[in-house]
Amino acid sequence: MSELGKAVRSAGRVYFTGGVSAVLLGWREMTIDVDLKAEPEPMGFFECLPQLKDRLDLNIELASPDLFVPALPGWQERSRFIAQHGPLAFYHYDFYGQALSKIERDHPRDRYDVACMLRDGLVQRARLKELFLLVENQVIRYPAIDAPTLKQRVLDLCAE
Numbered sequence: 001m002s003e004l005g006k007a008v009r010s011a012g013r014v015y016f017t018g019g020v021s022a023v024l025l026g027w028r029e030m031t032i033d034v035d036l037k038a039e040p041e042p043m044g045f046f047e048c049l050p051q052l053k054d055r056l057d058l059n060i061e062l063a064s065p066d067l068f069v070p071a072l073p074g075w076q077e078r079s080r081f082i083a084q085h086g087p088l089a090f091y092h093y094d095f096y097g098q099a100l101s102k103i104e105r106d107h108p109r110d111r112y113d114v115a116c117m118l119r120d121g122l123v124q125r126a127r128l129k130e131l132f133l134l135v136e137n138q139v140i141r142y143p144a145i146d147a148p149t150l151k152q153r154v155l156d157l158c159a160e
Helices: 002-007 019-024 045-056 095-105 108-119 125-141 147-159
Strands: 012-017 034-038 060-062 080-085 088-092
Touching: 002 045, 002 080, 012 019, 012 095, 019 034, 045 060, 095 108, 095 125, 095 147, 125 147
Parallel strands: 012 088, 034 060
Antiparallel strands: 012 034, 080 088
């Protein structure tokens, strides 16, 4: 974070997701990818990523839940602050959005991460259901998603 904060030339926000959030919150010891989204993108952001990737020996991916599932209303306001480094503010991408994308993918590690989000109070079942129902009609824009299966997974999880 500090290296990225030093490398950019203007203010912005960086949202971490997936394994980075899991490592920072202590659910895992390591991750193979640093998944992030910048919004707004600070000047010099894209130019510095290849150098940081090589210098720090990291696999940096421009990835966030809204690439795989519809963005949930209010995701930016729910994104949790991590730290400020230079002109960059770092956040965990909205845990409800992370949970929805993990429910959709449904890998064992994803199920574990969602369980940790629930256990740690970062996601509430009723609110997850409510937010999903608000964007359910947008799932059609994501042809890789089996909409009935996703809906059933969300409803099952929220009914527990």
